Amino acid sequence: MKQFNPSVTKTKNYLCLISLMGLLFLSCSSPKPKDTVSTGTYYFPEGYLDEVEQVPAFWVASIEEIDTYLKTKVKKGKVETVGTSAGGRPIFSVSYGSKRTGSGTTTFSGSLGVYDIAPYRGEDSDKLVYMGLGGVHGFELEGIMGIINMIEVFETGKDLNGKKRPELASMLDSVDRIVLIPLVSPDGRARIPIRMETDKGVDSPQSFTVHEYLNTGGKKDGSIIGWPDVKEHIPMDFADFGFPGGYPNDNGVNIMHDDFFGSPQPETRMLFDIAANEKPDIIINMHTGVPKNNYFMQIHRPFAEPELQPIFEGLYRQIKTSLTEHGLQGSNDATVESIPPQEYSRYNLSTALNLHCGALSVVIESPSHGFQGTNLAGVPTAHTPEDLLDAQIIAHLESMKFLVQTGGRSKWQKDFFK
Numbered sequence: 001m002k003q004f005n006p007s008v009t010k011t012k013n014y015l016c017l018i019s020l021m022g023l024l025f026l027s028c029s030s031p032k033p034k035d036t037v038s039t040g041t042y043y044f045p046e047g048y049l050d051e052v053e054q055v056p057a058f059w060v061a062s063i064e065e066i067d068t069y070l071k072t073k074v075k076k077g078k079v080e081t082v083g084t085s086a087g088g089r090p091i092f093s094v095s096y097g098s099k100r101t102g103s104g105t106t107t108f109s110g111s112l113g114v115y116d117i118a119p120y121r122g123e124d125s126d127k128l129v130y131m132g133l134g135g136v137h138g139f140e141l142e143g144i145m146g147i148i149n150m151i152e153v154f155e156t157g158k159d160l161n162g163k164k165r166p167e168l169a170s171m172l173d174s175v176d177r178i179v180l181i182p183l184v185s186p187d188g189r190a191r192i193p194i195r196m197e198t199d200k201g202v203d204s205p206q207s208f209t210v211h212e213y214l215n216t217g218g219k220k221d222g223s224i225i226g227w228p229d230v231k232e233h234i235p236m237d238f239a240d241f242g243f244p245g246g247y248p249n250d251n252g253v254n255i256m257h258d259d260f261f262g263s264p265q266p267e268t269r270m271l272f273d274i275a276a277n278e279k280p281d282i283i284i285n286m287h288t289g290v291p292k293n294n295y296f297m298q299i300h301r302p303f304a305e306p307e308l309q310p311i312f313e314g315l316y317r318q319i320k321t322s323l324t325e326h327g328l329q330g331s332n333d334a335t336v337e338s339i340p341p342q343e344y345s346r347y348n349l350s351t352a353l354n355l356h357c358g359a360l361s362v363v364i365e366s367p368s369h370g371f372q373g374t375n376l377a378g379v380p381t382a383h384t385p386e387d388l389l390d391a392q393i394i395a396h397l398e399s400m401k402f403l404v405q406t407g408g409r410s411k412w413q414k415d416f417f418k
């Protein structure tokens, strides 16, 4: 780990290089498709890079804004450069509290053999450690913005919209260690040169497709690659597409589906090293992407240790109940909204992190600010940026409260692991 040293200048130089490369590329490649604009090497159908006129002050979600925020606003937390992306961009963490210092006598896998995490974690195994990730997919801005606002609450008691969040602020007193990485994949974020999309609503022809193009990438004819088809290309050869989207790093790898046991990418290696070092109880990995017909925050059941599933279900009920009570789910019935899904995620980064350090590692998906959907009854949603912020804060807050109330992994194993 290195001390904080934001390299805005380096980023600008890098973007200039991209632009130059783009000119070279355009000069020797086939003409761009009709009705598109180009930025550097990439093609965007007209209007796809439209930016909202008035970006709310709390919407801090670009590389430059994050760099400036971390450099100038974080006083209580410790800002560190914890990694470097495939494209050479720095990755920052902000941490609070005292970390585990114990040294165990075995591996995590070894600890499972004796049904006790302590020999892996060491003498301070009972400490409560929370880790939050944003921007694993670089253009899923809600999670990035949420973590920056959470940091602001820890720093000042208020989010960047001026709203007091005393319950969240108090988590500094009850969670021993909090580690936050607002933007895990700066390469993906750097590829999309806008701060915030316009809201395309629920019915416009561009509703969904613009965000999907920016997020999952586009073909040379301007159509979206789309999810999950984009997962057929890891690593992605950028030359095969009009725009590679915000998923991959500059090596073309979507780290949610990295080559975990083979040659993991620098971003993944960084997460593995932090996870092994911090040994968190819970890792919350914030994404953007929910079904358009139930367009509210969703939580995936992780493909992880079977013993953690009841713990996941408890966490799920707690977050979903609070979201429902705050009007941020598809109905007002918390009993229905908090029924955990039976279906598991596929093996992905969350699985790898769980098996690497024993954390309950969970992916949470937000609606996008770029378009709207409906609830299950077909009623259109109207998520404001403030609503999206509230949902992010609630998900992190309830996860931390759950951690405090249940006592973390060393207590879970006594109550649930038989």
Ligand SMILES: [Zn+2]
Pocket (backbone or CB within 6 Å): 137, 140, 287, 288, 289
């Ligand atoms: Zn994602």
